[in-house]
Amino acid sequence: MPEGHTIHRLAEDYATAFAAGPAPYVTSPQGKFADAAALLTGVPLTRTEAHGKHLFLGFGAAEPAEWVHIHLGLFGKVTFGKTPAPPPTDTVRLRLANDTAYVDLRGPTTCALITDPEKQAIHDRLGPDPLRPDADPRAAYRRISRSRSTIAALLMDQKVIAGVGNVYRAEVLFRHGIDPYRPGRDLTPTEWDAIWHDLTDLMREGVRNNRIDTVRPEHTPEAMGRPPRVDDHGGEVYVYRRANQSCHLCGDAIRTADLAARNLFWCPTCQREP
DNA sequence: TCCTTATGTACAA
């Protein structure tokens, strides 16, 4: 589900299924995208791109002038399948289908036809994305190092860094032993450098595996001689959604709190300030 | 069958 790794994976999967073959048949059974779908049917999908949690599908010429802009929000889901596609349910906002494959989009916050300048404006308001080759981590640090906001809030701010969500935020702060309430301006350049590169590695692995795993090999249950565990969101993590359970490293109870209307998770012992 | 929850964001006050 949708943090940045999911969106980059979707960009790859849309391209694999539709960019090489014939132009897809485009429909919007749910109706909200019906006009645009009619315009796009028969136009080849030529490029796909992700920046943070934003997905762009480029239709038409090699340098598309028009893009489908998709943001999954909290609930959005994408499902791929082989043809014949089943009859769409009435919540399918966007379906692409060709001779071999179909893909359904449900529940997105955004699904809109935009121009190239409008797409550029979205890139301009997003921070660097650890999964993009053009990303400059110094741009993120400039904002962090000047901010009195907590590092937990800053990591979720897409203008600061694009693609990190609630899981990667909680997990990367744990992996670096940083108190989520520390003000951004107290983060050293060395700490930021380590966090950025760790996010790059973790999120690349997330794209490969289509899930979030953050537990280091030496901390797996097998390595620590403990019974295997299953986290109910599909990956192996240290603190995310583990409130009141014991920390895999120190055994202390994982804490949770509301921060800007999102659930924050951390270990008060492993993430104590020096 | 209803209620809660969720890996997100935008806008109003």
Place this chain on the structure above:
DNA sequence: TGTACCTAAGGAC
């Protein structure tokens, strides 16, 4: 800070 929006799954009845 609160609320609205989009959907589906799981748990309490």
